[in-house]
Amino acid sequence: MSTAATTAAAAAKPRLKTSAMIASIAAEGQRTKPAPFGHALVELAKARPEIVGLTADLAKYTDLHIFAQANPDRFYQMGMAEQLLMGAASGLAHEGFMPFVTTYAVFASRRAYDFVHQTIAEENRNVKIACALPGLTSGYGPSHQAAEDLALMRAMPNMVVIDPCDALEIEQAVPAMAAHQGPVYMRLLRGNVPLVLDEYDYTFELGKAKRLRDGADVLVISSGIMTMRALEVAKALEADKVGVAVLHVPTIKPLDTETILAEAGRSGRLVVVAENHTVIGGLGEAVAGTLLRAGVVPSAFRQIGLPDEFLKAGALPTLHDLYGISTDAMVTSIKGWL
Amino acid sequence: MDTTQLGHNVPLTERAYRIRRNAVLMGEVQGQGYIGQALDIADVLAVSYFHAMRYRPEDPHWEGRDRFLLSNGHYAIALYAALIEAGIVPAEELETYGSDDSRLPMSGMAAYTPGMEMSGGSLGLGLSIAVGIALGLKRKASDNRVYTLFSDGELDEGSVWEAIMSAAHYKLDNLIGIVDVNNQQADGPSTQVMAFEPLVDKLEAFGWFVQRVDGNDMDAVVAAFDAARDHPEPKPRMIVCDTKMGKGVPFLEAREKNHFIRVDAHEWTLALDALDAGRTA
Numbered sequence: 001m002s003t004a005a006t007t008a009a010a011a012a013k014p015r016l017k018t019s020a021m022i023a024s025i026a027a028e029g030q031r032t033k034p035a036p037f038g039h040a041l042v043e044l045a046k047a048r049p050e051i052v053g054l055t056a057d058l059a060k061y062t063d064l065h066i067f068a069q070a071n072p073d074r075f076y077q078m079g080m081a082e083q084l085l086m087g088a089a090s091g092l093a094h095e096g097f098m099p100f101v102t103t104y105a106v107f108a109s110r111r112a113y114d115f116v117h118q119t120i121a122e123e124n125r126n127v128k129i130a131c132a133l134p135g136l137t138s139g140y141g142p143s144h145q146a147a148e149d150l151a152l153m154r155a156m157p158n159m160v161v162i163d164p165c166d167a168l169e170i171e172q173a174v175p176a177m178a179a180h181q182g183p184v185y186m187r188l189l190r191g192n193v194p195l196v197l198d199e200y201d202y203t204f205e206l207g208k209a210k211r212l213r214d215g216a217d218v219l220v221i222s223s224g225i226m227t228m229r230a231l232e233v234a235k236a237l238e239a240d241k242v243g244v245a246v247l248h249v250p251t252i253k254p255l256d257t258e259t260i261l262a263e264a265g266r267s268g269r270l271v272v273v274a275e276n277h278t279v280i281g282g283l284g285e286a287v288a289g290t291l292l293r294a295g296v297v298p299s300a301f302r303q304i305g306l307p308d309e310f311l312k313a314g315a316l317p318t319l320h321d322l323y324g325i326s327t328d329a330m331v332t333s334i335k336g337w338l
Numbered sequence: 339m340d341t342t343q344l345g346h347n348v349p350l351t352e353r354a355y356r357i358r359r360n361a362v363l364m365g366e367v368q369g370q371g372y373i374g375q376a377l378d379i380a381d382v383l384a385v386s387y388f389h390a391m392r393y394r395p396e397d398p399h400w401e402g403r404d405r406f407l408l409s410n411g412h413y414a415i416a417l418y419a420a421l422i423e424a425g426i427v428p429a430e431e432l433e434t435y436g437s438d439d440s441r442l443p444m445s446g447m448a449a450y451t452p453g454m455e456m457s458g459g460s461l462g463l464g465l466s467i468a469v470g471i472a473l474g475l476k477r478k479a480s481d482n483r484v485y486t487l488f489s490d491g492e493l494d495e496g497s498v499w500e501a502i503m504s505a506a507h508y509k510l511d512n513l514i515g516i517v518d519v520n521n522q523q524a525d526g527p528s529t530q531v532m533a534f535e536p537l538v539d540k541l542e543a544f545g546w547f548v549q550r551v552d553g554n555d556m557d558a559v560v561a562a563f564d565a566a567r568d569h570p571e572p573k574p575r576m577i578v579c580d581t582k583m584g585k586g587v588p589f590l591e592a593r594e595k596n597h598f599i600r601v602d603a604h605e606w607t608l609a610l611d612a613l614d615a616g617r618t619a
Binding site: 052078079081083084087088089090091092093094095096097099114115118119122123 | 448449455456457459460462463465466467468469470471472473474475477478496497500501503504507508
């Protein structure tokens with residue numbers, strides 16, 4: 001086939017959307033920062049010689065390679081062995097070091113759960129676990145989609161659980177994780193990570209929820225990338241004269257129940273919890289339990305999150321629309337509930 | 339404090355006798371337990387605590403100690419017996435074994451017991467933690483060692499082989515593994531539950547310095563611990579110990595189902611008598 005003929009054939013056949021794993025969840029044209037976790041860890045490690053880095057054959061895909069390049073003698077490659085990864089991190093913490101451990105969220109939460117539970121959480125070891133591809137941030141299929149990681153990690157005593165929204169928050173969360181004595185699980189956005197919160201005069205504090213904007217009609221309580229979406233939803237609904245407040249809850253555990261109750265207790269607002277996670281056992285049910293236990297009943301309560309099913313493989317934008325966690329899908333849902 | 343100071347006037351065979359006796363007395367408290375394992379591993383524990391390891395009984399967290407990891411948490415009764423003999427756990431706590439509020443729970447837990455470096459119970463954890471501790475000790479330029487006791491049944495766990503591979507990769511010559519091969523696990527003989535032989539060949543192929551000894555032959559165990567310490571190659575060291583369940587109490591040795599032993603009330607005295615007979619023999 002000639003070049004011209006190839007081009008013509010390509011033009012005739014629409015290009016399919018790809019499900020290839022992508023390095024970033026940033027939308028086209030969105031402001032980003034490269035590898036915020038890796039750079040923040042390098043910065044922190046300058047003042048904290050006890051910090052070491054460990055990974056299970058995923059340094060390049062969790063931005064830990066930045067740390068490994070800067071501190072080759074403080075980096076341990078454990079191979080594709082997540083149980084060993086967690087056990088070895090426990091042993092290093094036992095000797096007074098502060099391991100930052102990286103892998104994918106699915107492997108830390110599913111494959112190595114017992115090792116995280118027994119060798120790290122049960123002994124309250126000072127291990128920080130940062131996991132890429134949280135929730136639905138890979139189109140690769142159920143093997144790589146960590147829809148249940150928050151529920152699993154939240155259920156584990158001693159474990160602090162963080163779901164940051166953007167590059168700024170990751171940069172700030174890294175030193176906060178180190179300042180906390182004990183195990184921490186952080187969902188990690190890697191590669192070119194969106195930068196959003198710098199426009200909101202925001203500072204991450206472990207265990208604190210922050211209201212990013214106020215609104216009279218809807219309160220969206222969200223974590224992780226869903227806060228980014230919630231802020232876009234709020235802007236979109238402004239045009240329809242719908243006031244949307246956004247309460248960002250980056251620390252899933254311990255949960256800032258005081259702030260959540262104060263915000264959800266304000267009468268007359270639809271309360272929507274939005275999370276990049278199955279609707280079972282994550283932020284939505286944590287907030288619902290908090291409200292019920294305190295006797296706070298909003299005029300309406302809704303959850304936006306992933307369904308209780310094995311998710312499809314496909315392009316992320318397609319899947320986010322399908323499962324209702326894209327900005328457009330959220331706008332449609334919320335309008336329908338008003 | 340080192341071994342020779344602790345044990346210089348007490349023979350290791352006497353230490354092993356006392357460890358067995360402590361274990362039987364604790365078993366009597368509950369009327370049941372992993373007594374067979376405690377009896378089979380007592381000689382190895384005697385060598386660990388009274389010949390090989392550095393520690394301070396009055397300061398279980400002393401930085402200069404050698405670390406001892408009990409990966410097979412159900413052997414806790416055996417380790418408690420040794421910790422009591424070593425003076426790390428007071429002898430009067432023996433009678434609290436497995437009771438409410440005791441520091442000696444049925445399965446070994448780091449937060450409960452002085453001298454317990456890890457929580458076991460879920461099997462196959464110890465060697466992975468040992469890899470991290472060995473790496474940590476090297477980072478600190480410490481000449482201390484990490485000893486890790488695990489069972490032949492734990493060889494079923496894939497994580498054990500992950501750790502075995504990585505210890506060789508990192509040339510952890512400060513890591514000494516001890517496998518108790520008593521060929522008994524929950525569902526029957528270990529070799530029938532999951533074939534693991536030829537174990538020495540496998541471990542050598544994985545890059546370890548390996549010795550296989552009769553784990554109830556005190557002189558052989560001492561020699562193996564010495565050789566593990568002094569081996570010149572930059573390799574992790576494994577001591578494969580073939581042991582006899584119930585060792586020292588003939589009627590328990592002969593018992594077919596001895597993974598978890600129930601002993602009738604009158605039999606505890608018989609067990610202690612049998613140990614006494616062995617002591618004077």
